[in-house]
Amino acid sequence: MERVLRNSSYLNAMSTTSTRTRVRDVNPQSGMCPLCIRDCPSLCEIGLSAFRGREVLYPDPAYFGDSTASSLKDYGLDWSHFNILSRLVGVEGVDPDPDKMLFPNASVETSIGGVRVKVPIAMGAYGSTDIARKYWDGLAVGAALAGAILIVGENVCGVDPASEFSNGRVVRSPEMERRVKLFKEFWDGKYGDIAVQTNIEDQRIGVDEYVISKLEVNIVERKWGQGAKAIGGEIRINSLERALELKRRGYLIIPDPEDPDVQQAFKKGLFKTFERHSRVGSPIKTSVIEDVEKLREMGAKVVTIKTGAYRPADVAWTMKVASEAKVDYITFDGAGGGTGMSPVPMMNEMGVPTIYLESLILKAARILREHGKYVPDISMAGAFINETQIFKAIAMSNFGDGPLVxxxxxGRSPLTAVMKASYFCELAEKGELPKEFVRRFGDKPEKFFILTDELRAEYGDAVGREIPWTAVALYTYLERIKDGLKQLLAGARKFKIDLISRDDLSALTPLASQVTGIPMVHEVDSDIFESILS
Structure with a gap:
């Protein structure tokens, strides 16, 4: 009952939109207060919509550019419904020697689409939303130092006010240039890399050719969708001049900034931001194959696809087309994940949740393999924040021939690490850090970032300057994930991440077992349990 109430109550009151109901015991079907009264001081979804209309479809506009958002619906199945099985007898990936079976000796290095990474993480895609631009220094430098993949998201060139065009094609974007160059400045050239994601708008203005030829980007990612929404990229614009400029560049702007009545309403303050929307596409197999070939001819070393939480038939179609096009890897993004700006009802109610989605992908991959077809590597997205989820998603994809994922x-968790660091460093400068935080960790970044000395031993005085504290924060967060994964690997006695498999998991609920085929705890090892004793 608790889960049902929790799922229904958000219909009319969400922290995402800063709405609330007057009472907590809401109607389980509508989410409305059982007794709705005229003189209620609270603004629920219905009440706020009466004043602000379509604006309430989105996360609170006041926080745009300084926040990320996600679904808050309980889908009835998440990674907590599985447990990792620890192991006593036997070990893989290291000699069975207690002096070698130490968790720091476990390796979390792997590769995807031929790109080696120190930790099995890609971050992004961070596109034209203000939050990506504001915190790019920490994201780029931190990702480069950690040896992870970082993805520049859609529409960056199209939205960059300083972009230069020739015959409708971008020839320079200072913002894109800044993003790519900053990562490469601290990249070792061996682990991780920077990818640029492109949608229909980007393709129309030639972003692919620009980033490959001028900025020497190795990875191009075609965007077909994301888990948070099934429509194009969206941002808010707080300037009439910018809204007009972006409409001239071909974007859909709501409301129409060229409408005199809209201009007057904006100047009066009746609304404070415009919405910029991107087009959506419907890919065709032949054009996808030709597109991938063209990108390789341009010089792209790795070609990937980013797609969303679409219906099962679309998952099968995507896997088939990606196989025929020989893309290097696909990122599938499950419902429940994050965004810079997406319709809240769509985040909550549309799409296939992550675990269901991965199960469909694995089914498609096995069918392709059975028919001797090429299967691209997979990256899973959709509300991942820690090492236990990462372990489970990768292990679930290994049927004995190595993990498919x-x-x-x-996206959200790296940004959270960077934003939190930015805020606390600002508080430290003002001498306004919480007293308990100072007591526990210190009053300066040099003290409260635990890896300061370790990083300074390698990078010297650059730490805190060229390497901003926000980058130190991201690096530290990823180091936590790396060490956490190593501990889990040691506990499973699998000392290389590519060795973990479905055999290392158990389901805790019948639904988890039914969806994924992972046996429940009482079913694990049932075929050998008695034989061991007899």
Whole structure:
């Protein structure tokens, strides 16, 4: 009952939109207060919509550019419904020697689409939303130092006010240039890399050719969708001039900034931001194959696809087309994950949740393999934040020939690490850190970032300057994930991440077992349990 109430209550009150109901015991079907009264001081979804209309479809506009958002619906199945099986007898990936079976000796290095990574993580895609631009220094430098993949998201060139065009094609984007160059400045050239994601708008203005030829980007990612929404990229614009400029560049702007009545309403303050929307596509197999070939001819070394939480038939179609096009890897993004700006009802109610989605992908991959077809590497996305989820998603994909899921793509958690660091460093400068935080960790970044000395031993005085504290924060967060994964690997006695498999998991609920085929705890090892004793 608790889960049902929790799922229904958000219909009319969500922290995402800063709405609330007057009472907590809401109607389980509508989410409305059982007794709705005229003189209620609270603004529920219905009440706020009466004043702000379509604006309430989105996360609270006041926080755009300084926040990320996600679904808050309980889908009835998540990674907590599985446990990792620890092991006593036997070990793989290291000699069975207690002096070698130490968790720091476990390796979490792997590769996806031929790209080696120190930790099985890709981050992004961070596109034209203000939050990506504001915190790019920490994201780029931190990802490069950690040896992970970082993805520049869609529409960056199209939205960059300083972009230069010739015959409708971008020839320079200072913002894109800044993003790529900053990562490469701290990249070792061996682990991780920077990818540029392109949608229909980007393709129309030639972003692929620009980033490959001018910025020497190795990885191009075609975007077909994301888990948070099934429509194009969206941002808010707080300037009439910018809204007009982006409409001239071909974007859909709501409301129409060229409408005199809209201009007057904006100047009066009746609304404070415009919405910029991107087009959606419907890919065709032949054009996808030709497109991938063209990207390789341009010089792209790795070609990937980013797609969303679409219906099962679309998962099968995507896997088939990606196989025929020989893309290097695909990122599938499950419902429940994050965004810079997406319709809240769509985040909650549309799409296939992550575990269901991965199960469909694995089914498609096995069918392709049975028919002797090429299967691209997979990166899973959709509300991942820690090492236990990463372990489970990768292990679930290994049927005995190595994991099909090679990395996890995450967006919100790296941004949270960077934003938190930015805020606390700002508080430290003002002398306004919480007293308990100072007591526990210190009053300066040099003290409260635990890896300061370790990083300074390698990078010297650059730490805290060229390497901003926000990058130190991201690096530290990823180090936690790396060490956490190593501990889990040692506990499963699998000392290389590519060795973990479905045999290392158990399901805790019948639904988890039914969806994934992972046996429940009482079913694990049932075929050998008695034989061991007899």
């Amino acid at each position: 090679r990395t996890i793509t995450t």
